[in-house]
Amino acid sequence: MRSKLFLTSLLVLSYLQSEMMGQDLWSILESEPVDTPEYVMSTFKGNRLSIGHSIETRKKGALEVTFMSRYWNTAEESNNNFFADRMCARFGVDYAFSDRFTAGVGYGPPNGIADGYVKYRFLQQGAGGDGSPVGITGLQTATYRSRQLTGVEDRSEFFNRTAFTSQLLIARKINTDFSLQVAPTFVHRSSSSNSLDDHNHFAVGFGGRYKLGNHVSLVSEYYYVANPLESIETFGSFALGVNWDVRYLLLQFTMTNNPIFTEDTFITQTRRNFNFKDGNFFFGFNATYFLQL
Amino acid sequence: MERILLFFLLISSVCFGQNGEQYFARQGQMTFFSYTSVENIKAQNDQVQSVVDTNTGEIIVSILIKAFKFEKSLMEEHFNESYMESDLFPKATFQGNIIDFDPSTLGIQTRIIKGDFTLRGVTKPVDFKVNINNLGDTFSLEGDIEVLVKDYNIKIPALLSPNIANAIQVKFNLEYKPYEK
Numbered sequence: 337m338r339s340k341l342f343l344t345s346l347l348v349l350s351y352l353q354s355e356m357m358g359q360d361l362w363s364i365l366e367s368e369p370v371d372t373p374e375y376v377m378s379t380f381k382g383n384r385l386s387i388g389h390s391i392e393t394r395k396k397g398a399l400e401v402t403f404m405s406r407y408w409n410t411a412e413e414s415n416n417n418f419f420a421d422r423m424c425a426r427f428g429v430d431y432a433f434s435d436r437f438t439a440g441v442g443y444g445p446p447n448g449i450a451d452g453y454v455k456y457r458f459l460q461q462g463a464g465g466d467g468s469p470v471g472i473t474g475l476q477t478a479t480y481r482s483r484q485l486t487g488v489e490d491r492s493e494f495f496n497r498t499a500f501t502s503q504l505l506i507a508r509k510i511n512t513d514f515s516l517q518v519a520p521t522f523v524h525r526s527s528s529s530n531s532l533d534d535h536n537h538f539a540v541g542f543g544g545r546y547k548l549g550n551h552v553s554l555v556s557e558y559y560y561v562a563n564p565l566e567s568i569e570t571f572g573s574f575a576l577g578v579n580w581d582v583r584y585l586l587l588q589f590t591m592t593n594n595p596i597f598t599e600d601t602f603i604t605q606t607r608r609n610f611n612f613k614d615g616n617f618f619f620g621f622n623a624t625y626f627l628q629l
Numbered sequence: 630m631e632r633i634l635l636f637f638l639l640i641s642s643v644c645f646g647q648n649g650e651q652y653f654a655r656q657g658q659m660t661f662f663s664y665t666s667v668e669n670i671k672a673q674n675d676q677v678q679s680v681v682d683t684n685t686g687e688i689i690v691s692i693l694i695k696a697f698k699f700e701k702s703l704m705e706e707h708f709n710e711s712y713m714e715s716d717l718f719p720k721a722t723f724q725g726n727i728i729d730f731d732p733s734t735l736g737i738q739t740r741i742i743k744g745d746f747t748l749r750g751v752t753k754p755v756d757f758k759v760n761i762n763n764l765g766d767t768f769s770l771e772g773d774i775e776v777l778v779k780d781y782n783i784k785i786p787a788l789l790s791p792n793i794a795n796a797i798q799v800k801f802n803l804e805y806k807p808y809e810k
Contacts, residue, residue, distance in 0.1 A: 361680040361689045364651060364808060368678060374695065374719075378710040395702030463695075463716070512716045550711035551786055581711075583789060584703065628701040 374463035379471055379509040380517070382586050382624060383430055383438065383455075385543045386555045386575040387594075387602060391473045391507040391517060393457045394432035399627045402428040402442070404620070406595045411615025420619070426451075426597040431629075444597055448483035451598045461509060475503040479598045496527040499600035503541070517543040521559070523600045530567035537604045538562040545579070553579045555588075559603045573602045574610040577620070584627070590620035650732075652768070652805035654679040659692060659801045661776075663794040670704065670793070672697040679803050681770075683732040688742060690723040690803075712783055713749065721748040723755075730761065737762050742772075748781040771802045 380390035383400060394400065404427075407420035428442030428451075436457040443450045454476050461471040481497045500523070507517035519541035528535055543557040559573040577590035593610040595618050596602040608616040657677030663670040676696040681688045694715040699705040709715040725744015743756040759772035776797045778785065785793050 361651065361682060361687060364653065364680050365678055365689060365691050368653070368655065376716070377695070378706050381706075381710070395705075398702055464719070509716075512714065550714075550784060581707070583707075583792065626701075626703045628703070 374466065375460040376463050376471070376509045379461065379507050379515045380545055380555075381553065381579055381581050382588065383440075384588070384622065384624075385517065385545065386557050386577045386579070386588060386590050387573065387592055387597070387620065388519070388541055388543065388557055388559070388575075388599060389453070389455065389473075389475050389503065389505060390543070391457075391471050391505045393436060393438040393455055393473060394430065394626075395435050396432055397629045398430075398432040398438075399629050400430040400440075400624050401627070402426075402430065402440075402622060402624045404428065404442075404444075404597050404622045406592070406597075406618045406620045408595060408618045409614040411613065422595070424595050424597075442597070447481075447596065449479055449481055449596075449598055449601070451477060451479040453477040461507075470506050470508045473505040473507075475501070475505060477501045477503075477599050479600055499523065499525040499598075501599040501603070503599070507543075513547040515545050517541070519543070521599070521603060523604050525600060525604075528565075528567075530565075532566040534563060534566075537564075539603050541603070548578075551581050555579055559606075561604055565604060568605075568607060570604065571606050571609045573606040575620070584625060586622075586624040586626070588620070588622035588624070590618075590622070592618045592620055594618060650683045651808040652681045652683060653808040654681075654770075654803040654805045657690075657801065657803035659799060661697070661800075662798045664798070665792060665794050668792045670699070672699045672705070672708070674698070677801065677803065679770075679805070680808065681727070681805055683730065686727040686730040688723070688725055688727055688744070692721040692723075694719060694721060712785070718749045721746070723747070725755075727759070727761070732763065732768075735763050735765060746776075748776070749783065751781045753780055767804065767806050769802065769804045771800075773798060773800045775799070 380392050382390060383392055383394065384390055405423060405425045407423045409421045424444060424446040426442050426444040428440055430438060430440035432438045438455045441452045455473055457473045459468050459472040462468050479499050502522045503519045505517060505519045507515060509515045521539040521541055523537040523539065525535045539559050539561040541557065541559045545553045545555045547553045555577050557575040564570045571593060573594055575590050575592040577588055580587045593608050593616060594602045594606040655678060656675055657679055659674045659677045661672055674692060674696045677690065677692050679688065679690040694713050695709055723744055723746045725742050728741045728743060730740055738761050740759055740761055741756055742759055745752050746755045757772060757774040759770050762769045776799055778795055778797060
């Protein structure tokens with residue numbers, strides 16, 4: 337009887353022992369830390385969320401060629417153009433000098449606005465509950481208006497045709513599908529078309545993306561301006577769109593309420609509210625092609 | 630009665646004695662290739678961890694998905710975000726046994742490893758051939774294995790299916806040293 341008890345306890349013990357062996361190996365592995373700190377990747381997929389910049393910077397050596405366009409019908413004319421009455425475009429090039437630093441330049445033919453920006457990733461969101469809860473990127477843009485406009489306060493000198501936007505982009509990838517971005521923004525315009533208007537504006541941008549699938553996401557942006565223009569009625573810039581990434585190509589489709597690509601203008605000078613009426617509705621299409629240098 | 634007690638002590642001492650026979654590979658290398666007529670994709674991971682118990686032949690491997698490095702950074706991003714979903718499944722793991730592993734034989738021996746491979750939360754039984762080079766107090770393990778994309782629920786859009794091979798070739802080279810606590 338006793339020997340039977342011993343034998344069973346022996347069997348149980350040896351079984352436990354063999355079970356423990358397997359567990360032992362895993363506990364050895366878990367006690368060893370992995371070298372690289374873990375960061376969240378792909379809070380957003382593009383350099384731009386939809387109309388504005390996202391927190392993302394590209395990795396070193398990445399060159400992106402971007403074509404941006406907006407199409408709309410005017411409210412006044414009804415000349416039944418095939419696709420749209422008006423369009424404007426911007427051609428741009430973005431290059432990542434390091435994993436944290438990206439810069440870009442662009443030019444929009446019909447508006448004659450040349451723009452450039454630098455973007456630096458200050459902080460990356462940590463993965464798995466470690467590290468920073470948010471990622472932070474700083475953005476500085478500068479634009480130059482090459483076209484002479486009549487009635488503008490003073491645009492005779494080079495500097496008077498410039499405008500600058502500073503943004504602090506703060507974003508969090510809340511889960512795999514959902515990311516949110518808040519962007520405190522300061523816009524400085526060297527000259528205004530009306531003397532009533534302040535040359536400095538404070539704004540806050542809000543953005544989000546929701547992944548509908550592994551390659552398709554829904555994105556939206558809204559910009560609130562704390563001290564809007566006095567001389568004309570302006571509205572918060574809004575965008576609702578779909579981003580679709582196909583290998584090296586990122587396609588961004590947007591519905592928005594403004595036809596402009598540069599931050600200083602679309603944040604402060606959006607003159608129409610967002611709705612689907614002719615004159616208010618702008619369809620945007622961006623195509624970005626990625627090259628690794 | 631006393632004999633049984635003695636026997637039990639003997640067995641347990643043998644069991645505990647085995648704890649000293651664990652070997653650790655810290656910076657194991659794993660490379661995967663996807664060959665298609667459209668595009669060749671290659672990525673390398675230098676942080677594969679593995680532990681082998683030379684007495685039982687038991688082997689475990691842990692592969693950090695984010696540690697795979699690609700030539701093209703965008704591809705690395707898409708690999709993690711759209712295909713492997715490494716936020717949800719940060720690691721691939723293997724647990725199995727080296728069949729007939731003889732730690733006392735020096736030099737190269739070819740053995741079969743059988744076990745379970747877990748990728749993206751999907752576990753499949755696998756077996757593959759490895760070459761073990763036993764140098765006495767250290768040894769290395771090298772071999773290759775084919776991973777079928779469809780086995781592990783990896784979704785590839787129809788548009789991109791010509792770019793990614795159905796079977797991914799995975800090569801590994803792990804160097805083990807005695808584990809010290």
